[in-house]
Amino acid sequence: MMRLIAIFLLVASSAFAVQPDEILDDPALEQRARDLSQGLRCPVCRNESIDESNAELARELRILLRERLVDGDTDQQAVDFLVARYGEFVLLRPDSSGINVILWYAAPVMLLIALGIGWTVIRRPAAAPDDLSDDEKAELQKILRS
Structure with a gap:
Protein backbone atom coordinates (compact mmCIF):
# COMPACT_ATOMS: atom_id res chain seq x y z
CA MET A 1 0.00 0.00 0.00
CA MET A 2 2.82 2.40 0.90
CA ARG A 3 4.54 1.67 -2.41
CA LEU A 4 1.36 2.52 -4.27
CA ILE A 5 1.09 5.84 -2.42
CA ALA A 6 4.75 6.62 -3.10
CA ILE A 7 4.33 5.85 -6.81
CA PHE A 8 1.19 8.01 -6.97
CA LEU A 9 2.99 10.91 -5.29
CA LEU A 10 5.89 10.64 -7.70
CA VAL A 11 3.63 10.53 -10.74
CA ALA A 12 1.45 13.39 -9.51
CA SER A 13 4.47 15.46 -8.55
CA SER A 14 4.84 18.85 -10.12
CA ALA A 15 8.53 18.16 -10.69
CA PHE A 16 7.58 16.59 -14.00
CA ALA A 17 5.83 19.72 -15.28
CA VAL A 18 9.03 21.15 -16.75
CA GLN A 19 9.90 18.97 -19.72
CA PRO A 20 13.51 17.97 -20.39
CA ASP A 21 13.55 19.84 -23.71
CA GLU A 22 12.72 23.08 -21.86
CA ILE A 23 15.68 22.93 -19.48
CA LEU A 24 18.48 25.34 -20.30
CA ASP A 25 22.11 24.24 -20.58
CA ASP A 26 23.31 26.95 -18.19
CA PRO A 27 22.41 25.83 -14.63
CA ALA A 28 22.43 29.39 -13.26
CA LEU A 29 20.08 30.58 -16.00
CA GLU A 30 17.86 27.54 -15.51
CA GLN A 31 17.66 28.26 -11.77
CA ARG A 32 16.64 31.86 -12.50
CA ALA A 33 13.96 30.58 -14.88
CA ARG A 34 12.66 28.11 -12.27
CA ASP A 35 12.59 30.79 -9.56
CA LEU A 36 10.69 33.19 -11.81
CA SER A 37 8.26 30.57 -13.09
CA GLN A 38 7.31 29.65 -9.52
CA GLY A 39 5.97 33.18 -9.07
CA LEU A 40 3.92 33.21 -12.28
CA ARG A 41 0.36 31.86 -12.39
CA CYS A 42 -0.83 29.48 -15.06
CA PRO A 43 -3.76 31.20 -16.83
CA VAL A 44 -5.42 27.82 -17.40
CA CYS A 45 -4.97 26.10 -14.03
CA ARG A 46 -5.64 29.10 -11.78
CA ASN A 47 -3.76 29.11 -8.46
CA GLU A 48 -0.94 26.96 -9.81
CA SER A 49 2.40 28.30 -10.99
CA ILE A 50 3.60 27.71 -14.52
CA ASP A 51 6.46 25.73 -12.99
CA GLU A 52 3.96 23.24 -11.53
CA SER A 53 1.39 23.17 -14.33
CA ASN A 54 1.23 20.60 -17.10
CA ALA A 55 -1.04 22.78 -19.27
CA GLU A 56 0.15 23.56 -22.78
CA LEU A 57 -0.14 27.31 -22.16
CA ALA A 58 2.04 26.99 -19.06
CA ARG A 59 4.63 25.15 -21.15
CA GLU A 60 4.58 27.97 -23.72
CA LEU A 61 5.01 30.55 -20.95
CA ARG A 62 7.95 28.61 -19.50
CA ILE A 63 9.59 28.48 -22.93
CA LEU A 64 8.90 32.19 -23.53
CA LEU A 65 10.36 33.08 -20.13
CA ARG A 66 13.49 31.06 -20.86
CA GLU A 67 13.85 32.69 -24.29
CA ARG A 68 13.68 36.14 -22.69
CA LEU A 69 16.34 35.19 -20.14
CA VAL A 70 18.62 33.74 -22.83
CA ASP A 71 18.20 36.97 -24.83
CA GLY A 72 19.65 38.87 -21.86
CA ASP A 73 16.57 40.19 -20.06
CA THR A 74 16.84 40.78 -16.35
CA ASP A 75 14.41 38.95 -14.09
CA GLN A 76 12.22 42.04 -13.81
CA GLN A 77 12.23 42.66 -17.57
CA ALA A 78 11.18 39.07 -18.27
CA VAL A 79 8.36 39.23 -15.72
CA ASP A 80 7.29 42.67 -16.97
CA PHE A 81 7.11 41.28 -20.51
CA LEU A 82 4.74 38.52 -19.41
CA VAL A 83 2.66 40.94 -17.32
CA ALA A 84 2.38 43.32 -20.29
CA ARG A 85 1.22 40.43 -22.45
CA TYR A 86 -1.14 38.63 -20.03
CA GLY A 87 -1.94 41.24 -17.38
CA GLU A 88 -1.26 41.21 -13.64
CA PHE A 89 -3.29 38.01 -13.41
CA VAL A 90 -0.14 36.00 -14.20
CA LEU A 91 1.49 37.15 -10.97
CA LEU A 92 0.82 34.78 -8.08
CA ARG A 93 1.46 37.70 -5.71
CA PRO A 94 0.31 40.92 -7.39
CA ASP A 95 1.79 44.25 -6.35
CA SER A 96 0.24 45.83 -3.27
CA SER A 97 0.27 49.32 -4.72
CA GLY A 98 -2.03 51.52 -6.75
CA ILE A 99 -5.54 50.20 -7.26
Missing part, protein backbone atom coordinates in the same frame (compact mmCIF):
# COMPACT_ATOMS: atom_id res chain seq x y z
CA ASN A 100 -4.54 46.80 -5.83
CA VAL A 101 -4.42 48.38 -2.37
CA ILE A 102 -8.21 48.20 -2.38
CA LEU A 103 -8.09 44.47 -3.02
CA TRP A 104 -5.44 43.86 -0.36
CA TYR A 105 -7.21 45.80 2.39
CA ALA A 106 -10.91 45.39 1.53
CA ALA A 107 -11.35 42.03 3.25
CA PRO A 108 -9.78 43.00 6.61
CA VAL A 109 -11.67 46.31 6.62
CA MET A 110 -14.96 44.54 5.88
CA LEU A 111 -14.23 42.04 8.67
CA LEU A 112 -13.64 44.87 11.15
CA ILE A 113 -16.84 46.61 10.06
CA ALA A 114 -18.82 43.37 10.44
CA LEU A 115 -17.34 42.78 13.90
CA GLY A 116 -18.21 46.35 14.92
CA ILE A 117 -21.79 45.98 13.72
CA GLY A 118 -22.11 42.61 15.44
CA TRP A 119 -20.70 43.99 18.70
CA THR A 120 -23.11 46.95 18.55
CA VAL A 121 -26.12 44.70 17.95
CA ILE A 122 -25.16 42.30 20.72
CA ARG A 123 -24.46 45.04 23.27
CA ARG A 124 -27.65 47.04 22.53
CA PRO A 125 -30.21 46.58 25.30
CA ALA A 126 -33.45 44.99 24.24
CA ALA A 127 -36.34 47.43 24.16
CA ALA A 128 -39.44 46.44 26.10
CA PRO A 129 -42.52 46.29 23.91
CA ASP A 130 -44.97 49.17 24.48
CA ASP A 131 -48.09 47.16 23.74
CA LEU A 132 -47.99 45.15 26.98
CA SER A 133 -50.81 45.45 29.43
CA ASP A 134 -50.13 46.71 32.97
CA ASP A 135 -50.32 43.16 34.33
CA GLU A 136 -47.82 41.93 31.73
CA LYS A 137 -45.46 44.81 32.50
CA ALA A 138 -45.63 44.01 36.23
CA GLU A 139 -44.94 40.33 35.53
CA LEU A 140 -42.01 41.28 33.30
CA GLN A 141 -40.54 43.52 36.00
CA LYS A 142 -40.93 40.71 38.53
CA ILE A 143 -39.07 38.30 36.22
CA LEU A 144 -36.29 40.81 35.53
CA ARG A 145 -35.72 41.43 39.28
CA SER A 146 -35.32 37.77 40.13
